[in-house]
Amino acid sequence: MTGSPASPEVEIISGGKIFERSAEMQARLHDMVPGGAHTYARGPDQYPEFMTPILTHGSGAHVWDVDGNEYVEYGMGLRSVTLGHGYPPVVEAVADTIRRGTNFSRPTELELSAAEDFLDLVPGADMVKFAKNGSDATTAAVRLARAVTGRDHIAVCDHPFFSVDDWFIGGTAMNAGIPAATAHLTGRFRYGDLSSLEEVLAERPVAGVVLEAATATAEPPPGFLEGVRALCDRYGALMILDEMITGFRWSEHGAQHLYGVRPDLSCWGKAMGNGFPISALAGKREYMELGGLRTGSDRVFLLSTTHGPETGSLAAFRAVVQAYRTEDPIGRMEAAGGALAESVNASAADSGVGDFVRAHGRPSCLVFATCDPDGRPSQAYRTLFLQELLDRGVLAQSFVVSAAHTDDDIARTAEAVEGALDVYRRALDAGTVDGLLRGRPVAPALRRRAEPRQLDT
Template sequence: MPRSDQANERLHRAIPGGAHTYAKGQDQYPDDCSPVIARGLAGHVWDVDGNEYIEYGSGLRAVSLGHAHPRVLEAVRTEIEKGGNFVRPSIIEAEAAERFLAAVPTAEMVKFAKNGSDATTAAVRLARAATGRALVAICRDHAFFSTDDWFIGTTPMSAGIPGDTTELTVSFPYGDLAATEELLRTHEVACLVLEPATQTEPPPGYLAGLRDLCDRYGCLLVFDEMITGFRWSDAGAQGLYGVSPDLSAFGKALGNGFAVSALAGKREYMELGGLRDHRERVFLLSTTHGAETHSLAAAIAVFDTYAEEGITARLHALGDRLAAGVRDVAASAGVGDHVLVRGRASNLVFATLDEKGEPSQPYRTLFLRELITGGVIGPSFVVSAGLTEADIDKTIDVVSRACTTYRKALEFQDPTPWTGGRPVKPVFRRFA
């Protein structure tokens, strides 16, 4: 990949980390297999060297319909010709808000932004204002909520964040109502922030139990639906499981790659950031580009495509086919206990375990390298609707060959000869 190698050098010279998202960084991929993308179409991408790949986890789960989706592009072209940003609201802001609330009926009001961090931080600010409490409780079992200090201060990358800020965030375990009630009993908590579901289904009654605890102890329930929104159902996880949070944050799939996120919730809280409430005002969300017309047009097109083409069901069907195939070939190669597929069919990840059954970055490096050299790229097995059944079948063939190499490394008890250099690294670490 000579052109990708040159492009990576250009990126690192001009951009800290060589990427605008840590999860897209070169350290997340093998040393000699870090392609730089030139273009994408449906479920495929091409790098600057001209290599073609079947892609998973598109745009970190944002491009759920597939790249350059014609319906989305047509909506964007039509809208952007009218102008993109004005001194007063555009009528499409009302249209997009109404369309969102029709899709997510558990919410009563919505405000758009450009990224998920702004939406979740606005939810935290609203909760603190509504309750008069400072402490925020986050689910310790979930990887990411915001780039803002209230969350990043709790991670290993806390440099530059005052300790006083970090002390205002506490945590609770997913699935454990008793531990969460003890936290609420002993602390004055403004809100519970969590993803309603991740790689496992919520235990029976768990989300409803959280709803009851929040009502009982006077705090707000905040769902981070960045991933679950639209991948779990058209109404998000809250619609699928029938539990209404006080506030929720959506993004990623909302714009099929165009920058749009949303804070949604109950009117009594959202109006704190409005002009029709007598209480002290909250500076909720106020972003110059938060309601760019073409991004809202993209969101409307996404809503319509999901509803008319059954996209959520298609994502699940593709994921089921992939998961079954990967498990079969891993078992056939004798690595079924080491190469694992986990998660909901619409949101699959893979785990790479070493000889002792422990998660291994070197074995992940081997696996990623084998996939990339076989024409498959992605940090996960998260599907998009742009993939075809033939893409899934080819992926399974590539995984089969990767598992054969994986078996050799396990027998050798050392994956190093197959990693191509240093192992991939976790995003959250104290030093580069």
């Protein structure tokens, strides 16, 4: 299974947990699925070697693996779950709906109801079209911006991910198979830096400017979003706001509502369906209609997917909307994340590692930093932290919470963090993770070569 020497015992037993069935299933996955997972961010190279649990199910903020290990989970389906795993009103709405069919030859009344719900939540949008994943929506937005402006170039903020499609992946380290001419059409600018955006806009005609309004670790500087809006208007580019993460974590109305900016187009997904596959492209009528039948211009192939209007996900979305109307999931996430950050940072300070381990970011989208003895971000030390958390029953690529995380979950996590930091302190004192880290460090999900986690063929 592995490309590094290890005894069989190390492969299946780590700390107090046994990973025998997970190790066997992970090996089988590698034989059938490139990378051993269907999403690079879920890949085994993102977790400590020999500690790659294969999950069976979840409930609330907890998940279980094939070896019977139970964890408090963070990250919550790559931030797609805000209400908790198996949230009953969503599950019941989906079950009731799919009993009556899932896909038809004509639109359903559910499509109308879901569109009305969406546009009621996002008053800055006039029209919406549903799809299944975020890349569908962002790529449709790029195509539409090009059609509107007659230009080919796109300006993209230096955020980590916007699409699996060529226009974005061509600018990443994992760009094999993408024509250089395609990659050349996308220029980069720095978040929070209006001058870097204006440089891109002035250098060549740009069809659209793609960015998130905010990230887990960066709020928009005063005047930044307003400045982006003004620059788009001045240079004739469409402003495209990615709400994949901010929508339903910052606000159910989107970051555009929170920060008071109206984009031309916005792209949604992730928590829209509490883990069910649904995304959306929304925007101003004058642009969206180019993909419809009320235009005399050349039509845009905007979004046309077999499964976009599938009833189960639309029912999930409507149940999510109802939960946000009647409950306060964002408030609960902010409270849980805030309490966790306070506890983690206090424990780090008490352990003498406060300069090396830190929870930070928006409480509803919390991340953590892990540094080596020189204070530099370190994959090896990150892996050690992940390893020690897993040993103690916490599955946490990040500390992204859901509304289902309880006070007990936070307390249990805080106890696990305290134990993990004791080991982290020992590694810092020794100046190395050698002897403490079992296996090879994790690696960036998007990288040019399989090393440093290449496997034997």
